[in-house]
Amino acid sequence: MESLEAELSRARELAVDDLADAIEAMGFECTRCGGCCTGYAPDEPGGAPAGAGRGEGEEDADDGDCHGASDAADREPHTATVFPDEVREVAAAAEAHSRKSYDWRDVARPMPFGLDEGDDGERRGETFEWALATDDCGDCTFYEETDGQGACAVHDSRPLICRTYPFSVALDGTSQPMGEAVDEEGIVRAHECEGLGRDISRGDAEALAASLKERAVRELEEAIGVRDGYDPAAAERAAGDVVVFDSEGPKEADGTPIGGE
DSSP: OOOHHHHHHHHHTOOHHHHHHHHHHHOBOOOOOOTTTSOBOTTSTTOOOTTOOOOTTOOOOOTTOBTTBSOGGGOBOOOOEEOHHHHHHHHHHHHHHHSSOOOHHHHEEEOSTTOEEOTTSOEEEEESOEEEOBOTTSSBTTEEEETTEEEETTGGGOOHHHHHTTEEEOOTTSOOOSSSOSEEETTEEEOSOTTBTSOOOHHHHHHHHHHHHHHHHHHHHHHHHHHHHOOTTHHHHOSSSEEEEETTEEEETTSOBOOOO
16 A cells, blocks of 8 residues: 555646546536435445444434435434535535524534444544534535425535545545445546436536545545644543544544643
């Protein structure tokens, strides 16, 4: 396996035209189905691993309130990674959209993978990513739906993972969202999405490719930052039971930085 620095160099050298060629060959058009924004049953394509569960403090919604499901308890939450600076950008966009205040936990939650759940139901441990916040149904908290058509309340400020889905690049250290690839063209992978195989304009393919390259670079930069800033003693200094290590340093579950000794 190559070092993260070597993979970062590869990501920075990716040709947007080549990525656009691959996207154009596979085809894509968003159908606004909401599949990449909503919770899933664990056995459905894109479903979170069984047991990932809801975040700390999240409760089941009443039956019948969830998009495409009759029981919130049957669903695993939507899980999309978000960079720390994107958390702040989304919060600002959400405030402008709703004219109410948003704090860190309104936007992001600790990535559940790597956390353990105690007998009291509380999660503990350390994790290395943030995920977009979800509602009681496990849907992205910024997902909106009208007459079966999905939309994003912070569309113009949505994170790179959302801008580039259903595509990813096959570099070590970059994420492979929502399950195994269902198609690939060169270094570009496509993941479960009903919009695959549809015609896409060259301009749209190039715009998507540019965001895909940016995401690959950012993911590797984030991984290097997490690695270099990892502090195993941070958990002992944390006031809560969860520590999230991101490129800005260790944080508590509400985004509060954990200071040094």
